[in-house]
Amino acid sequence: MTETAPLGPTVLGYPRIGPKRELKRAVESYWAGKSDLDALRHAAAELRRTTWTELSEAGLGSVPGNTFSYYDQVLDAALTVGAVPDRFAELNLRDEDLLFAMARGTEGVPAMELTKFFDTNYHYLVPELGPDTNFELFDRKPVREYLEAVGVGVQTRPVLLGPVTFLLLAKARAGAPDGFVPLDLLDPLLEVYGQLLGELGAAGAQWVQLDEPAFAADRTEEELAALDRAYRYLGQLTERPRLLVAGYFGNIGPALPVLAAGPVEAIALDLVTNQSDLDAAAGLPQLRDKTLVAGVVDGRNIWRTDTDTALARAATLLGVAGRVEIGTSCSLLHVPYDVTVETGLDPDVARRLAFAKQKVAEVVSLSRALREGRTDGTESYTKPGRTAADDRTSARLERLGTDHYRRGTAQQRIAAQQERLRLGPIPTTTIGSFPQNSQIRADRAAHHAGTLDDAEYERRMRAEIERVVRLQEEIGLDVLVHGEAERNDMVQYFAEHLDGFATTDLGWVQSYGSRCVRPPILYGEVSRPEPITVAWSTFAQGLTDRPMKAMLTGPVTILAWSFVRDDQPLGVTARQVGLALRDEVHDLEAAGLRIIQVDEPALRELLPLREADRPAYLDWSIDAFRLVTGGVADSTQIHTHLCYSEFGAVVDAIDALDADVTTVEAARSKMEVLDDLGNAVKRGLGPGVYDVHSPDVPEAGEISDLLRAAVKSVPRERLWANPDCGLKTRGEREVVAALRNLVAAAKAVR
Numbered sequence: 001m002t003e004t005a006p007l008g009p010t011v012l013g014y015p016r017i018g019p020k021r022e023l024k025r026a027v028e029s030y031w032a033g034k035s036d037l038d039a040l041r042h043a044a045a046e047l048r049r050t051t052w053t054e055l056s057e058a059g060l061g062s063v064p065g066n067t068f069s070y071y072d073q074v075l076d077a078a079l080t081v082g083a084v085p086d087r088f089a090e091l092n093l094r095d096e097d098l099l100f101a102m103a104r105g106t107e108g109v110p111a112m113e114l115t116k117f118f119d120t121n122y123h124y125l126v127p128e129l130g131p132d133t134n135f136e137l138f139d140r141k142p143v144r145e146y147l148e149a150v151g152v153g154v155q156t157r158p159v160l161l162g163p164v165t166f167l168l169l170a171k172a173r174a175g176a177p178d179g180f181v182p183l184d185l186l187d188p189l190l191e192v193y194g195q196l197l198g199e200l201g202a203a204g205a206q207w208v209q210l211d212e213p214a215f216a217a218d219r220t221e222e223e224l225a226a227l228d229r230a231y232r233y234l235g236q237l238t239e240r241p242r243l244l245v246a247g248y249f250g251n252i253g254p255a256l257p258v259l260a261a262g263p264v265e266a267i268a269l270d271l272v273t274n275q276s277d278l279d280a281a282a283g284l285p286q287l288r289d290k291t292l293v294a295g296v297v298d299g300r301n302i303w304r305t306d307t308d309t310a311l312a313r314a315a316t317l318l319g320v321a322g323r324v325e326i327g328t329s330c331s332l333l334h335v336p337y338d339v340t341v342e343t344g345l346d347p348d349v350a351r352r353l354a355f356a357k358q359k360v361a362e363v364v365s366l367s368r369a370l371r372e373g374r375t376d377g378t379e380s381y382t383k384p385g386r387t388a389a390d391d392r393t394s395a396r397l398e399r400l401g402t403d404h405y406r407r408g409t410a411q412q413r414i415a416a417q418q419e420r421l422r423l424g425p426i427p428t429t430t431i432g433s434f435p436q437n438s439q440i441r442a443d444r445a446a447h448h449a450g451t452l453d454d455a456e457y458e459r460r461m462r463a464e465i466e467r468v469v470r471l472q473e474e475i476g477l478d479v480l481v482h483g484e485a486e487r488n489d490m491v492q493y494f495a496e497h498l499d500g501f502a503t504t505d506l507g508w509v510q511s512y513g514s515r516c517v518r519p520p521i522l523y524g525e526v527s528r529p530e531p532i533t534v535a536w537s538t539f540a541q542g543l544t545d546r547p548m549k550a551m552l553t554g555p556v557t558i559l560a561w562s563f564v565r566d567d568q569p570l571g572v573t574a575r576q577v578g579l580a581l582r583d584e585v586h587d588l589e590a591a592g593l594r595i596i597q598v599d600e601p602a603l604r605e606l607l608p609l610r611e612a613d614r615p616a617y618l619d620w621s622i623d624a625f626r627l628v629t630g631g632v633a634d635s636t637q638i639h640t641h642l643c644y645s646e647f648g649a650v651v652d653a654i655d656a657l658d659a660d661v662t663t664v665e666a667a668r669s670k671m672e673v674l675d676d677l678g679n680a681v682k683r684g685l686g687p688g689v690y691d692v693h694s695p696d697v698p699e700a701g702e703i704s705d706l707l708r709a710a711v712k713s714v715p716r717e718r719l720w721a722n723p724d725c726g727l728k729t730r731g732e733r734e735v736v737a738a739l740r741n742l743v744a745a746a747k748a749v750r
Helices: 024-029 037-057 073-080 095-104 141-151 163-169 182-203 222-236 254-261 276-282 287-290 307-316 358-373 390-404 410-421 438-449 454-477 534-541 554-558 569-588 611-629 645-657 700-711 730-747
Strands: 063-065 114-116 123-125 155-160 207-211 242-246 268-269 290-297 324-327 499-502 511-514 516-517 521-527 548-554 595-599 637-641 661-664 684-687
Touching: 024 037, 024 095, 037 063, 037 095, 037 141, 063 095, 073 095, 073 123, 073 155, 073 163, 123 324, 141 155, 155 182, 163 182, 163 222, 163 516, 163 554, 182 222, 222 242, 222 254, 222 516, 242 290, 254 268, 254 276, 254 287, 268 276, 268 595, 290 307, 290 358, 290 645, 290 661, 307 324, 307 358, 324 358, 390 521, 390 569, 390 611, 410 637, 438 454, 438 554, 454 534, 454 730, 521 569, 548 569, 554 569, 554 611, 569 595, 569 611, 595 611
Parallel strands: 063 155, 155 207, 207 242, 242 268, 268 290, 290 324, 548 595, 595 637, 637 661, 661 684
Antiparallel strands: 114 123, 499 521, 511 516
16 A cells, blocks of 8 residues: 555535536436437536536545446445346346336336435435345446546545445345345455455555445444454455545444554544544544544535534544544535525525535635634634524423324224225325426426416416316226325425425435435424415315325424424424424314325434434424324324335334324335334325336236235225325326226225
8 A cells, every 4th residue: 555645624425416407307318218328428427527626626635536326326336346136137238227227127127125325315225135146346437437537637535335334234135045134245245345445546546435324323243343344354455545434424433443443544423413422532542543534514404514613523533533634424415516506595594504515615614724723714603593483382382282192092083084084995095296297397487486477377286186186086096186286395395385494496405316305494483374285185175075185294304304403402393393284284174174194204214323312303203293183183084104214113103103094115125114014003004006216117916916915914994005105206107007007906905
């Protein structure tokens, strides 16, 4: 290993979708057959070049590389090491087409499972491994992109998913023998990582970053031993770059002494989410030979850094480590690009914000302040704190007391709802949204811009709602939805109608693949100035005699998918949002809606990674949901929806929500979720039987098989048939075909 330059100030990763979602447009154009592979690759190369040069010119000492992905970095890692399931290998596809087939599925070949990346709203593709998985250096993307960066004059630090985290994120493939766990494959995987590090070193890479966020969660002694074995093996390689091991999304606790004792040159610590690693580091003399990257700039939220606090935390490490560098708490993948383009934001809100570009500048200026004592560009920032409005909301909560929980027993509600709704076994429904074509989106944009007046906008949206209602009646669904044509996003739509929120024009963040969201900014006390959904839902119910389901987004999901104020406990903010939604639920009920769905797909997502932190979170998250739904009549059926998560850790919490019907994602995992939920959720349960994130249209027989599998865990009288998630991003032709098959399958299983 040759002598290398120190890291210098750095970030652990950067957004890759493009400031104006250029990657999304290029990828979707290729999927639609409107452009060829050369055009896609050209667009991707331009985004990479721009990112590398801008980060280098911003003054970072080390620029992260290999952070670009067409879809997902975990999927990229699987391709790099040759973890390609047989069903995709048999397609004889290569390069981008193989990656997209694994991510999205193709005709007759289901996609890989999609789930949340730790406690973020980012989704990853779950690697499928078995004892016969034969790792090899299948795709040299990290080496190609390193050399590509050198070609434009930038020395990058390739970022790789750490080998232990890769295995801990993977699952045993279907048919793997009992007792097999992916961690059993660590030794052959390390050989491939060693080969990759050797090739990167030979290409000239001075540093490589290996991400091990799995160790921000509780880990067994066996898993900690695997971490030790992995880095002793990689560290002893002679011809390799220097290694930076990054732990983030919380403290790495017992993993810190393991890494400190190992032959790695640098460790990155998240000092925003949790500061306990600061005290632990002081007791580890081995760190005096290493570099510590102090992650004091928040990579997951958009508030400006409190300079005094950040510098104090970094300075604490100066006497502990051989060298201290300023960095971000995690990759900046989770924040938008640039706040300066948001000209529509209230200036009082905008001055409090830092997006990715501004966070890079904060890292550089904080590094200068730490090294040289220069504070130019690093003025201290103070959080605003609670207001009188916050106190008024707290007083209202106190007046409600425990009454906000009150509903009848499950049996009382079942009887009242059967009499009112008269639904048979295995009712069919959808989750809420229907496909939105370009005309719908254009009408919404024109209304937002003021070029389409309120009356004409309402006429067009009502016409679309009526069309969707008639379509559902013709298909034969039992419980209908209005299709949500008026909604841009399930969180942003509500943020635009609640006080205390701001929204952006270009604040896009990748959720998965080409799916991007614009998280609202929750900056103050939340309240509802007027009803939000009541008029649309009432109009839709007036079109049909069948039950019309009103849809709201729950308080936990609104928080999870927003950038939330950090000057008060999250539970306090959740209850503020819950109060506003409670008013909406009661207005919907008063308007005659018989079914109200309060979506909480992020309930599992926000669950703390450490077991010790979970009870407090579950207390306030359950309380916030029941605050929204409490007080409605027994005859009003409350639904909730959860998706793309591992539910085992929150099954008791899901039941404690006390919803009358819970719908969940289940198609990709072939009903595996019912192992956790089937007996735990004691009321209605709708395991998704149609994967809405794949273009493949399931046959009626395939759906019937899934429903029959579900009946083994859920009695027919409690079972519902529904898609995995909303249908907004799908094409109408495939949706209609899939829903017809769903209805036919439900009839067959009845």
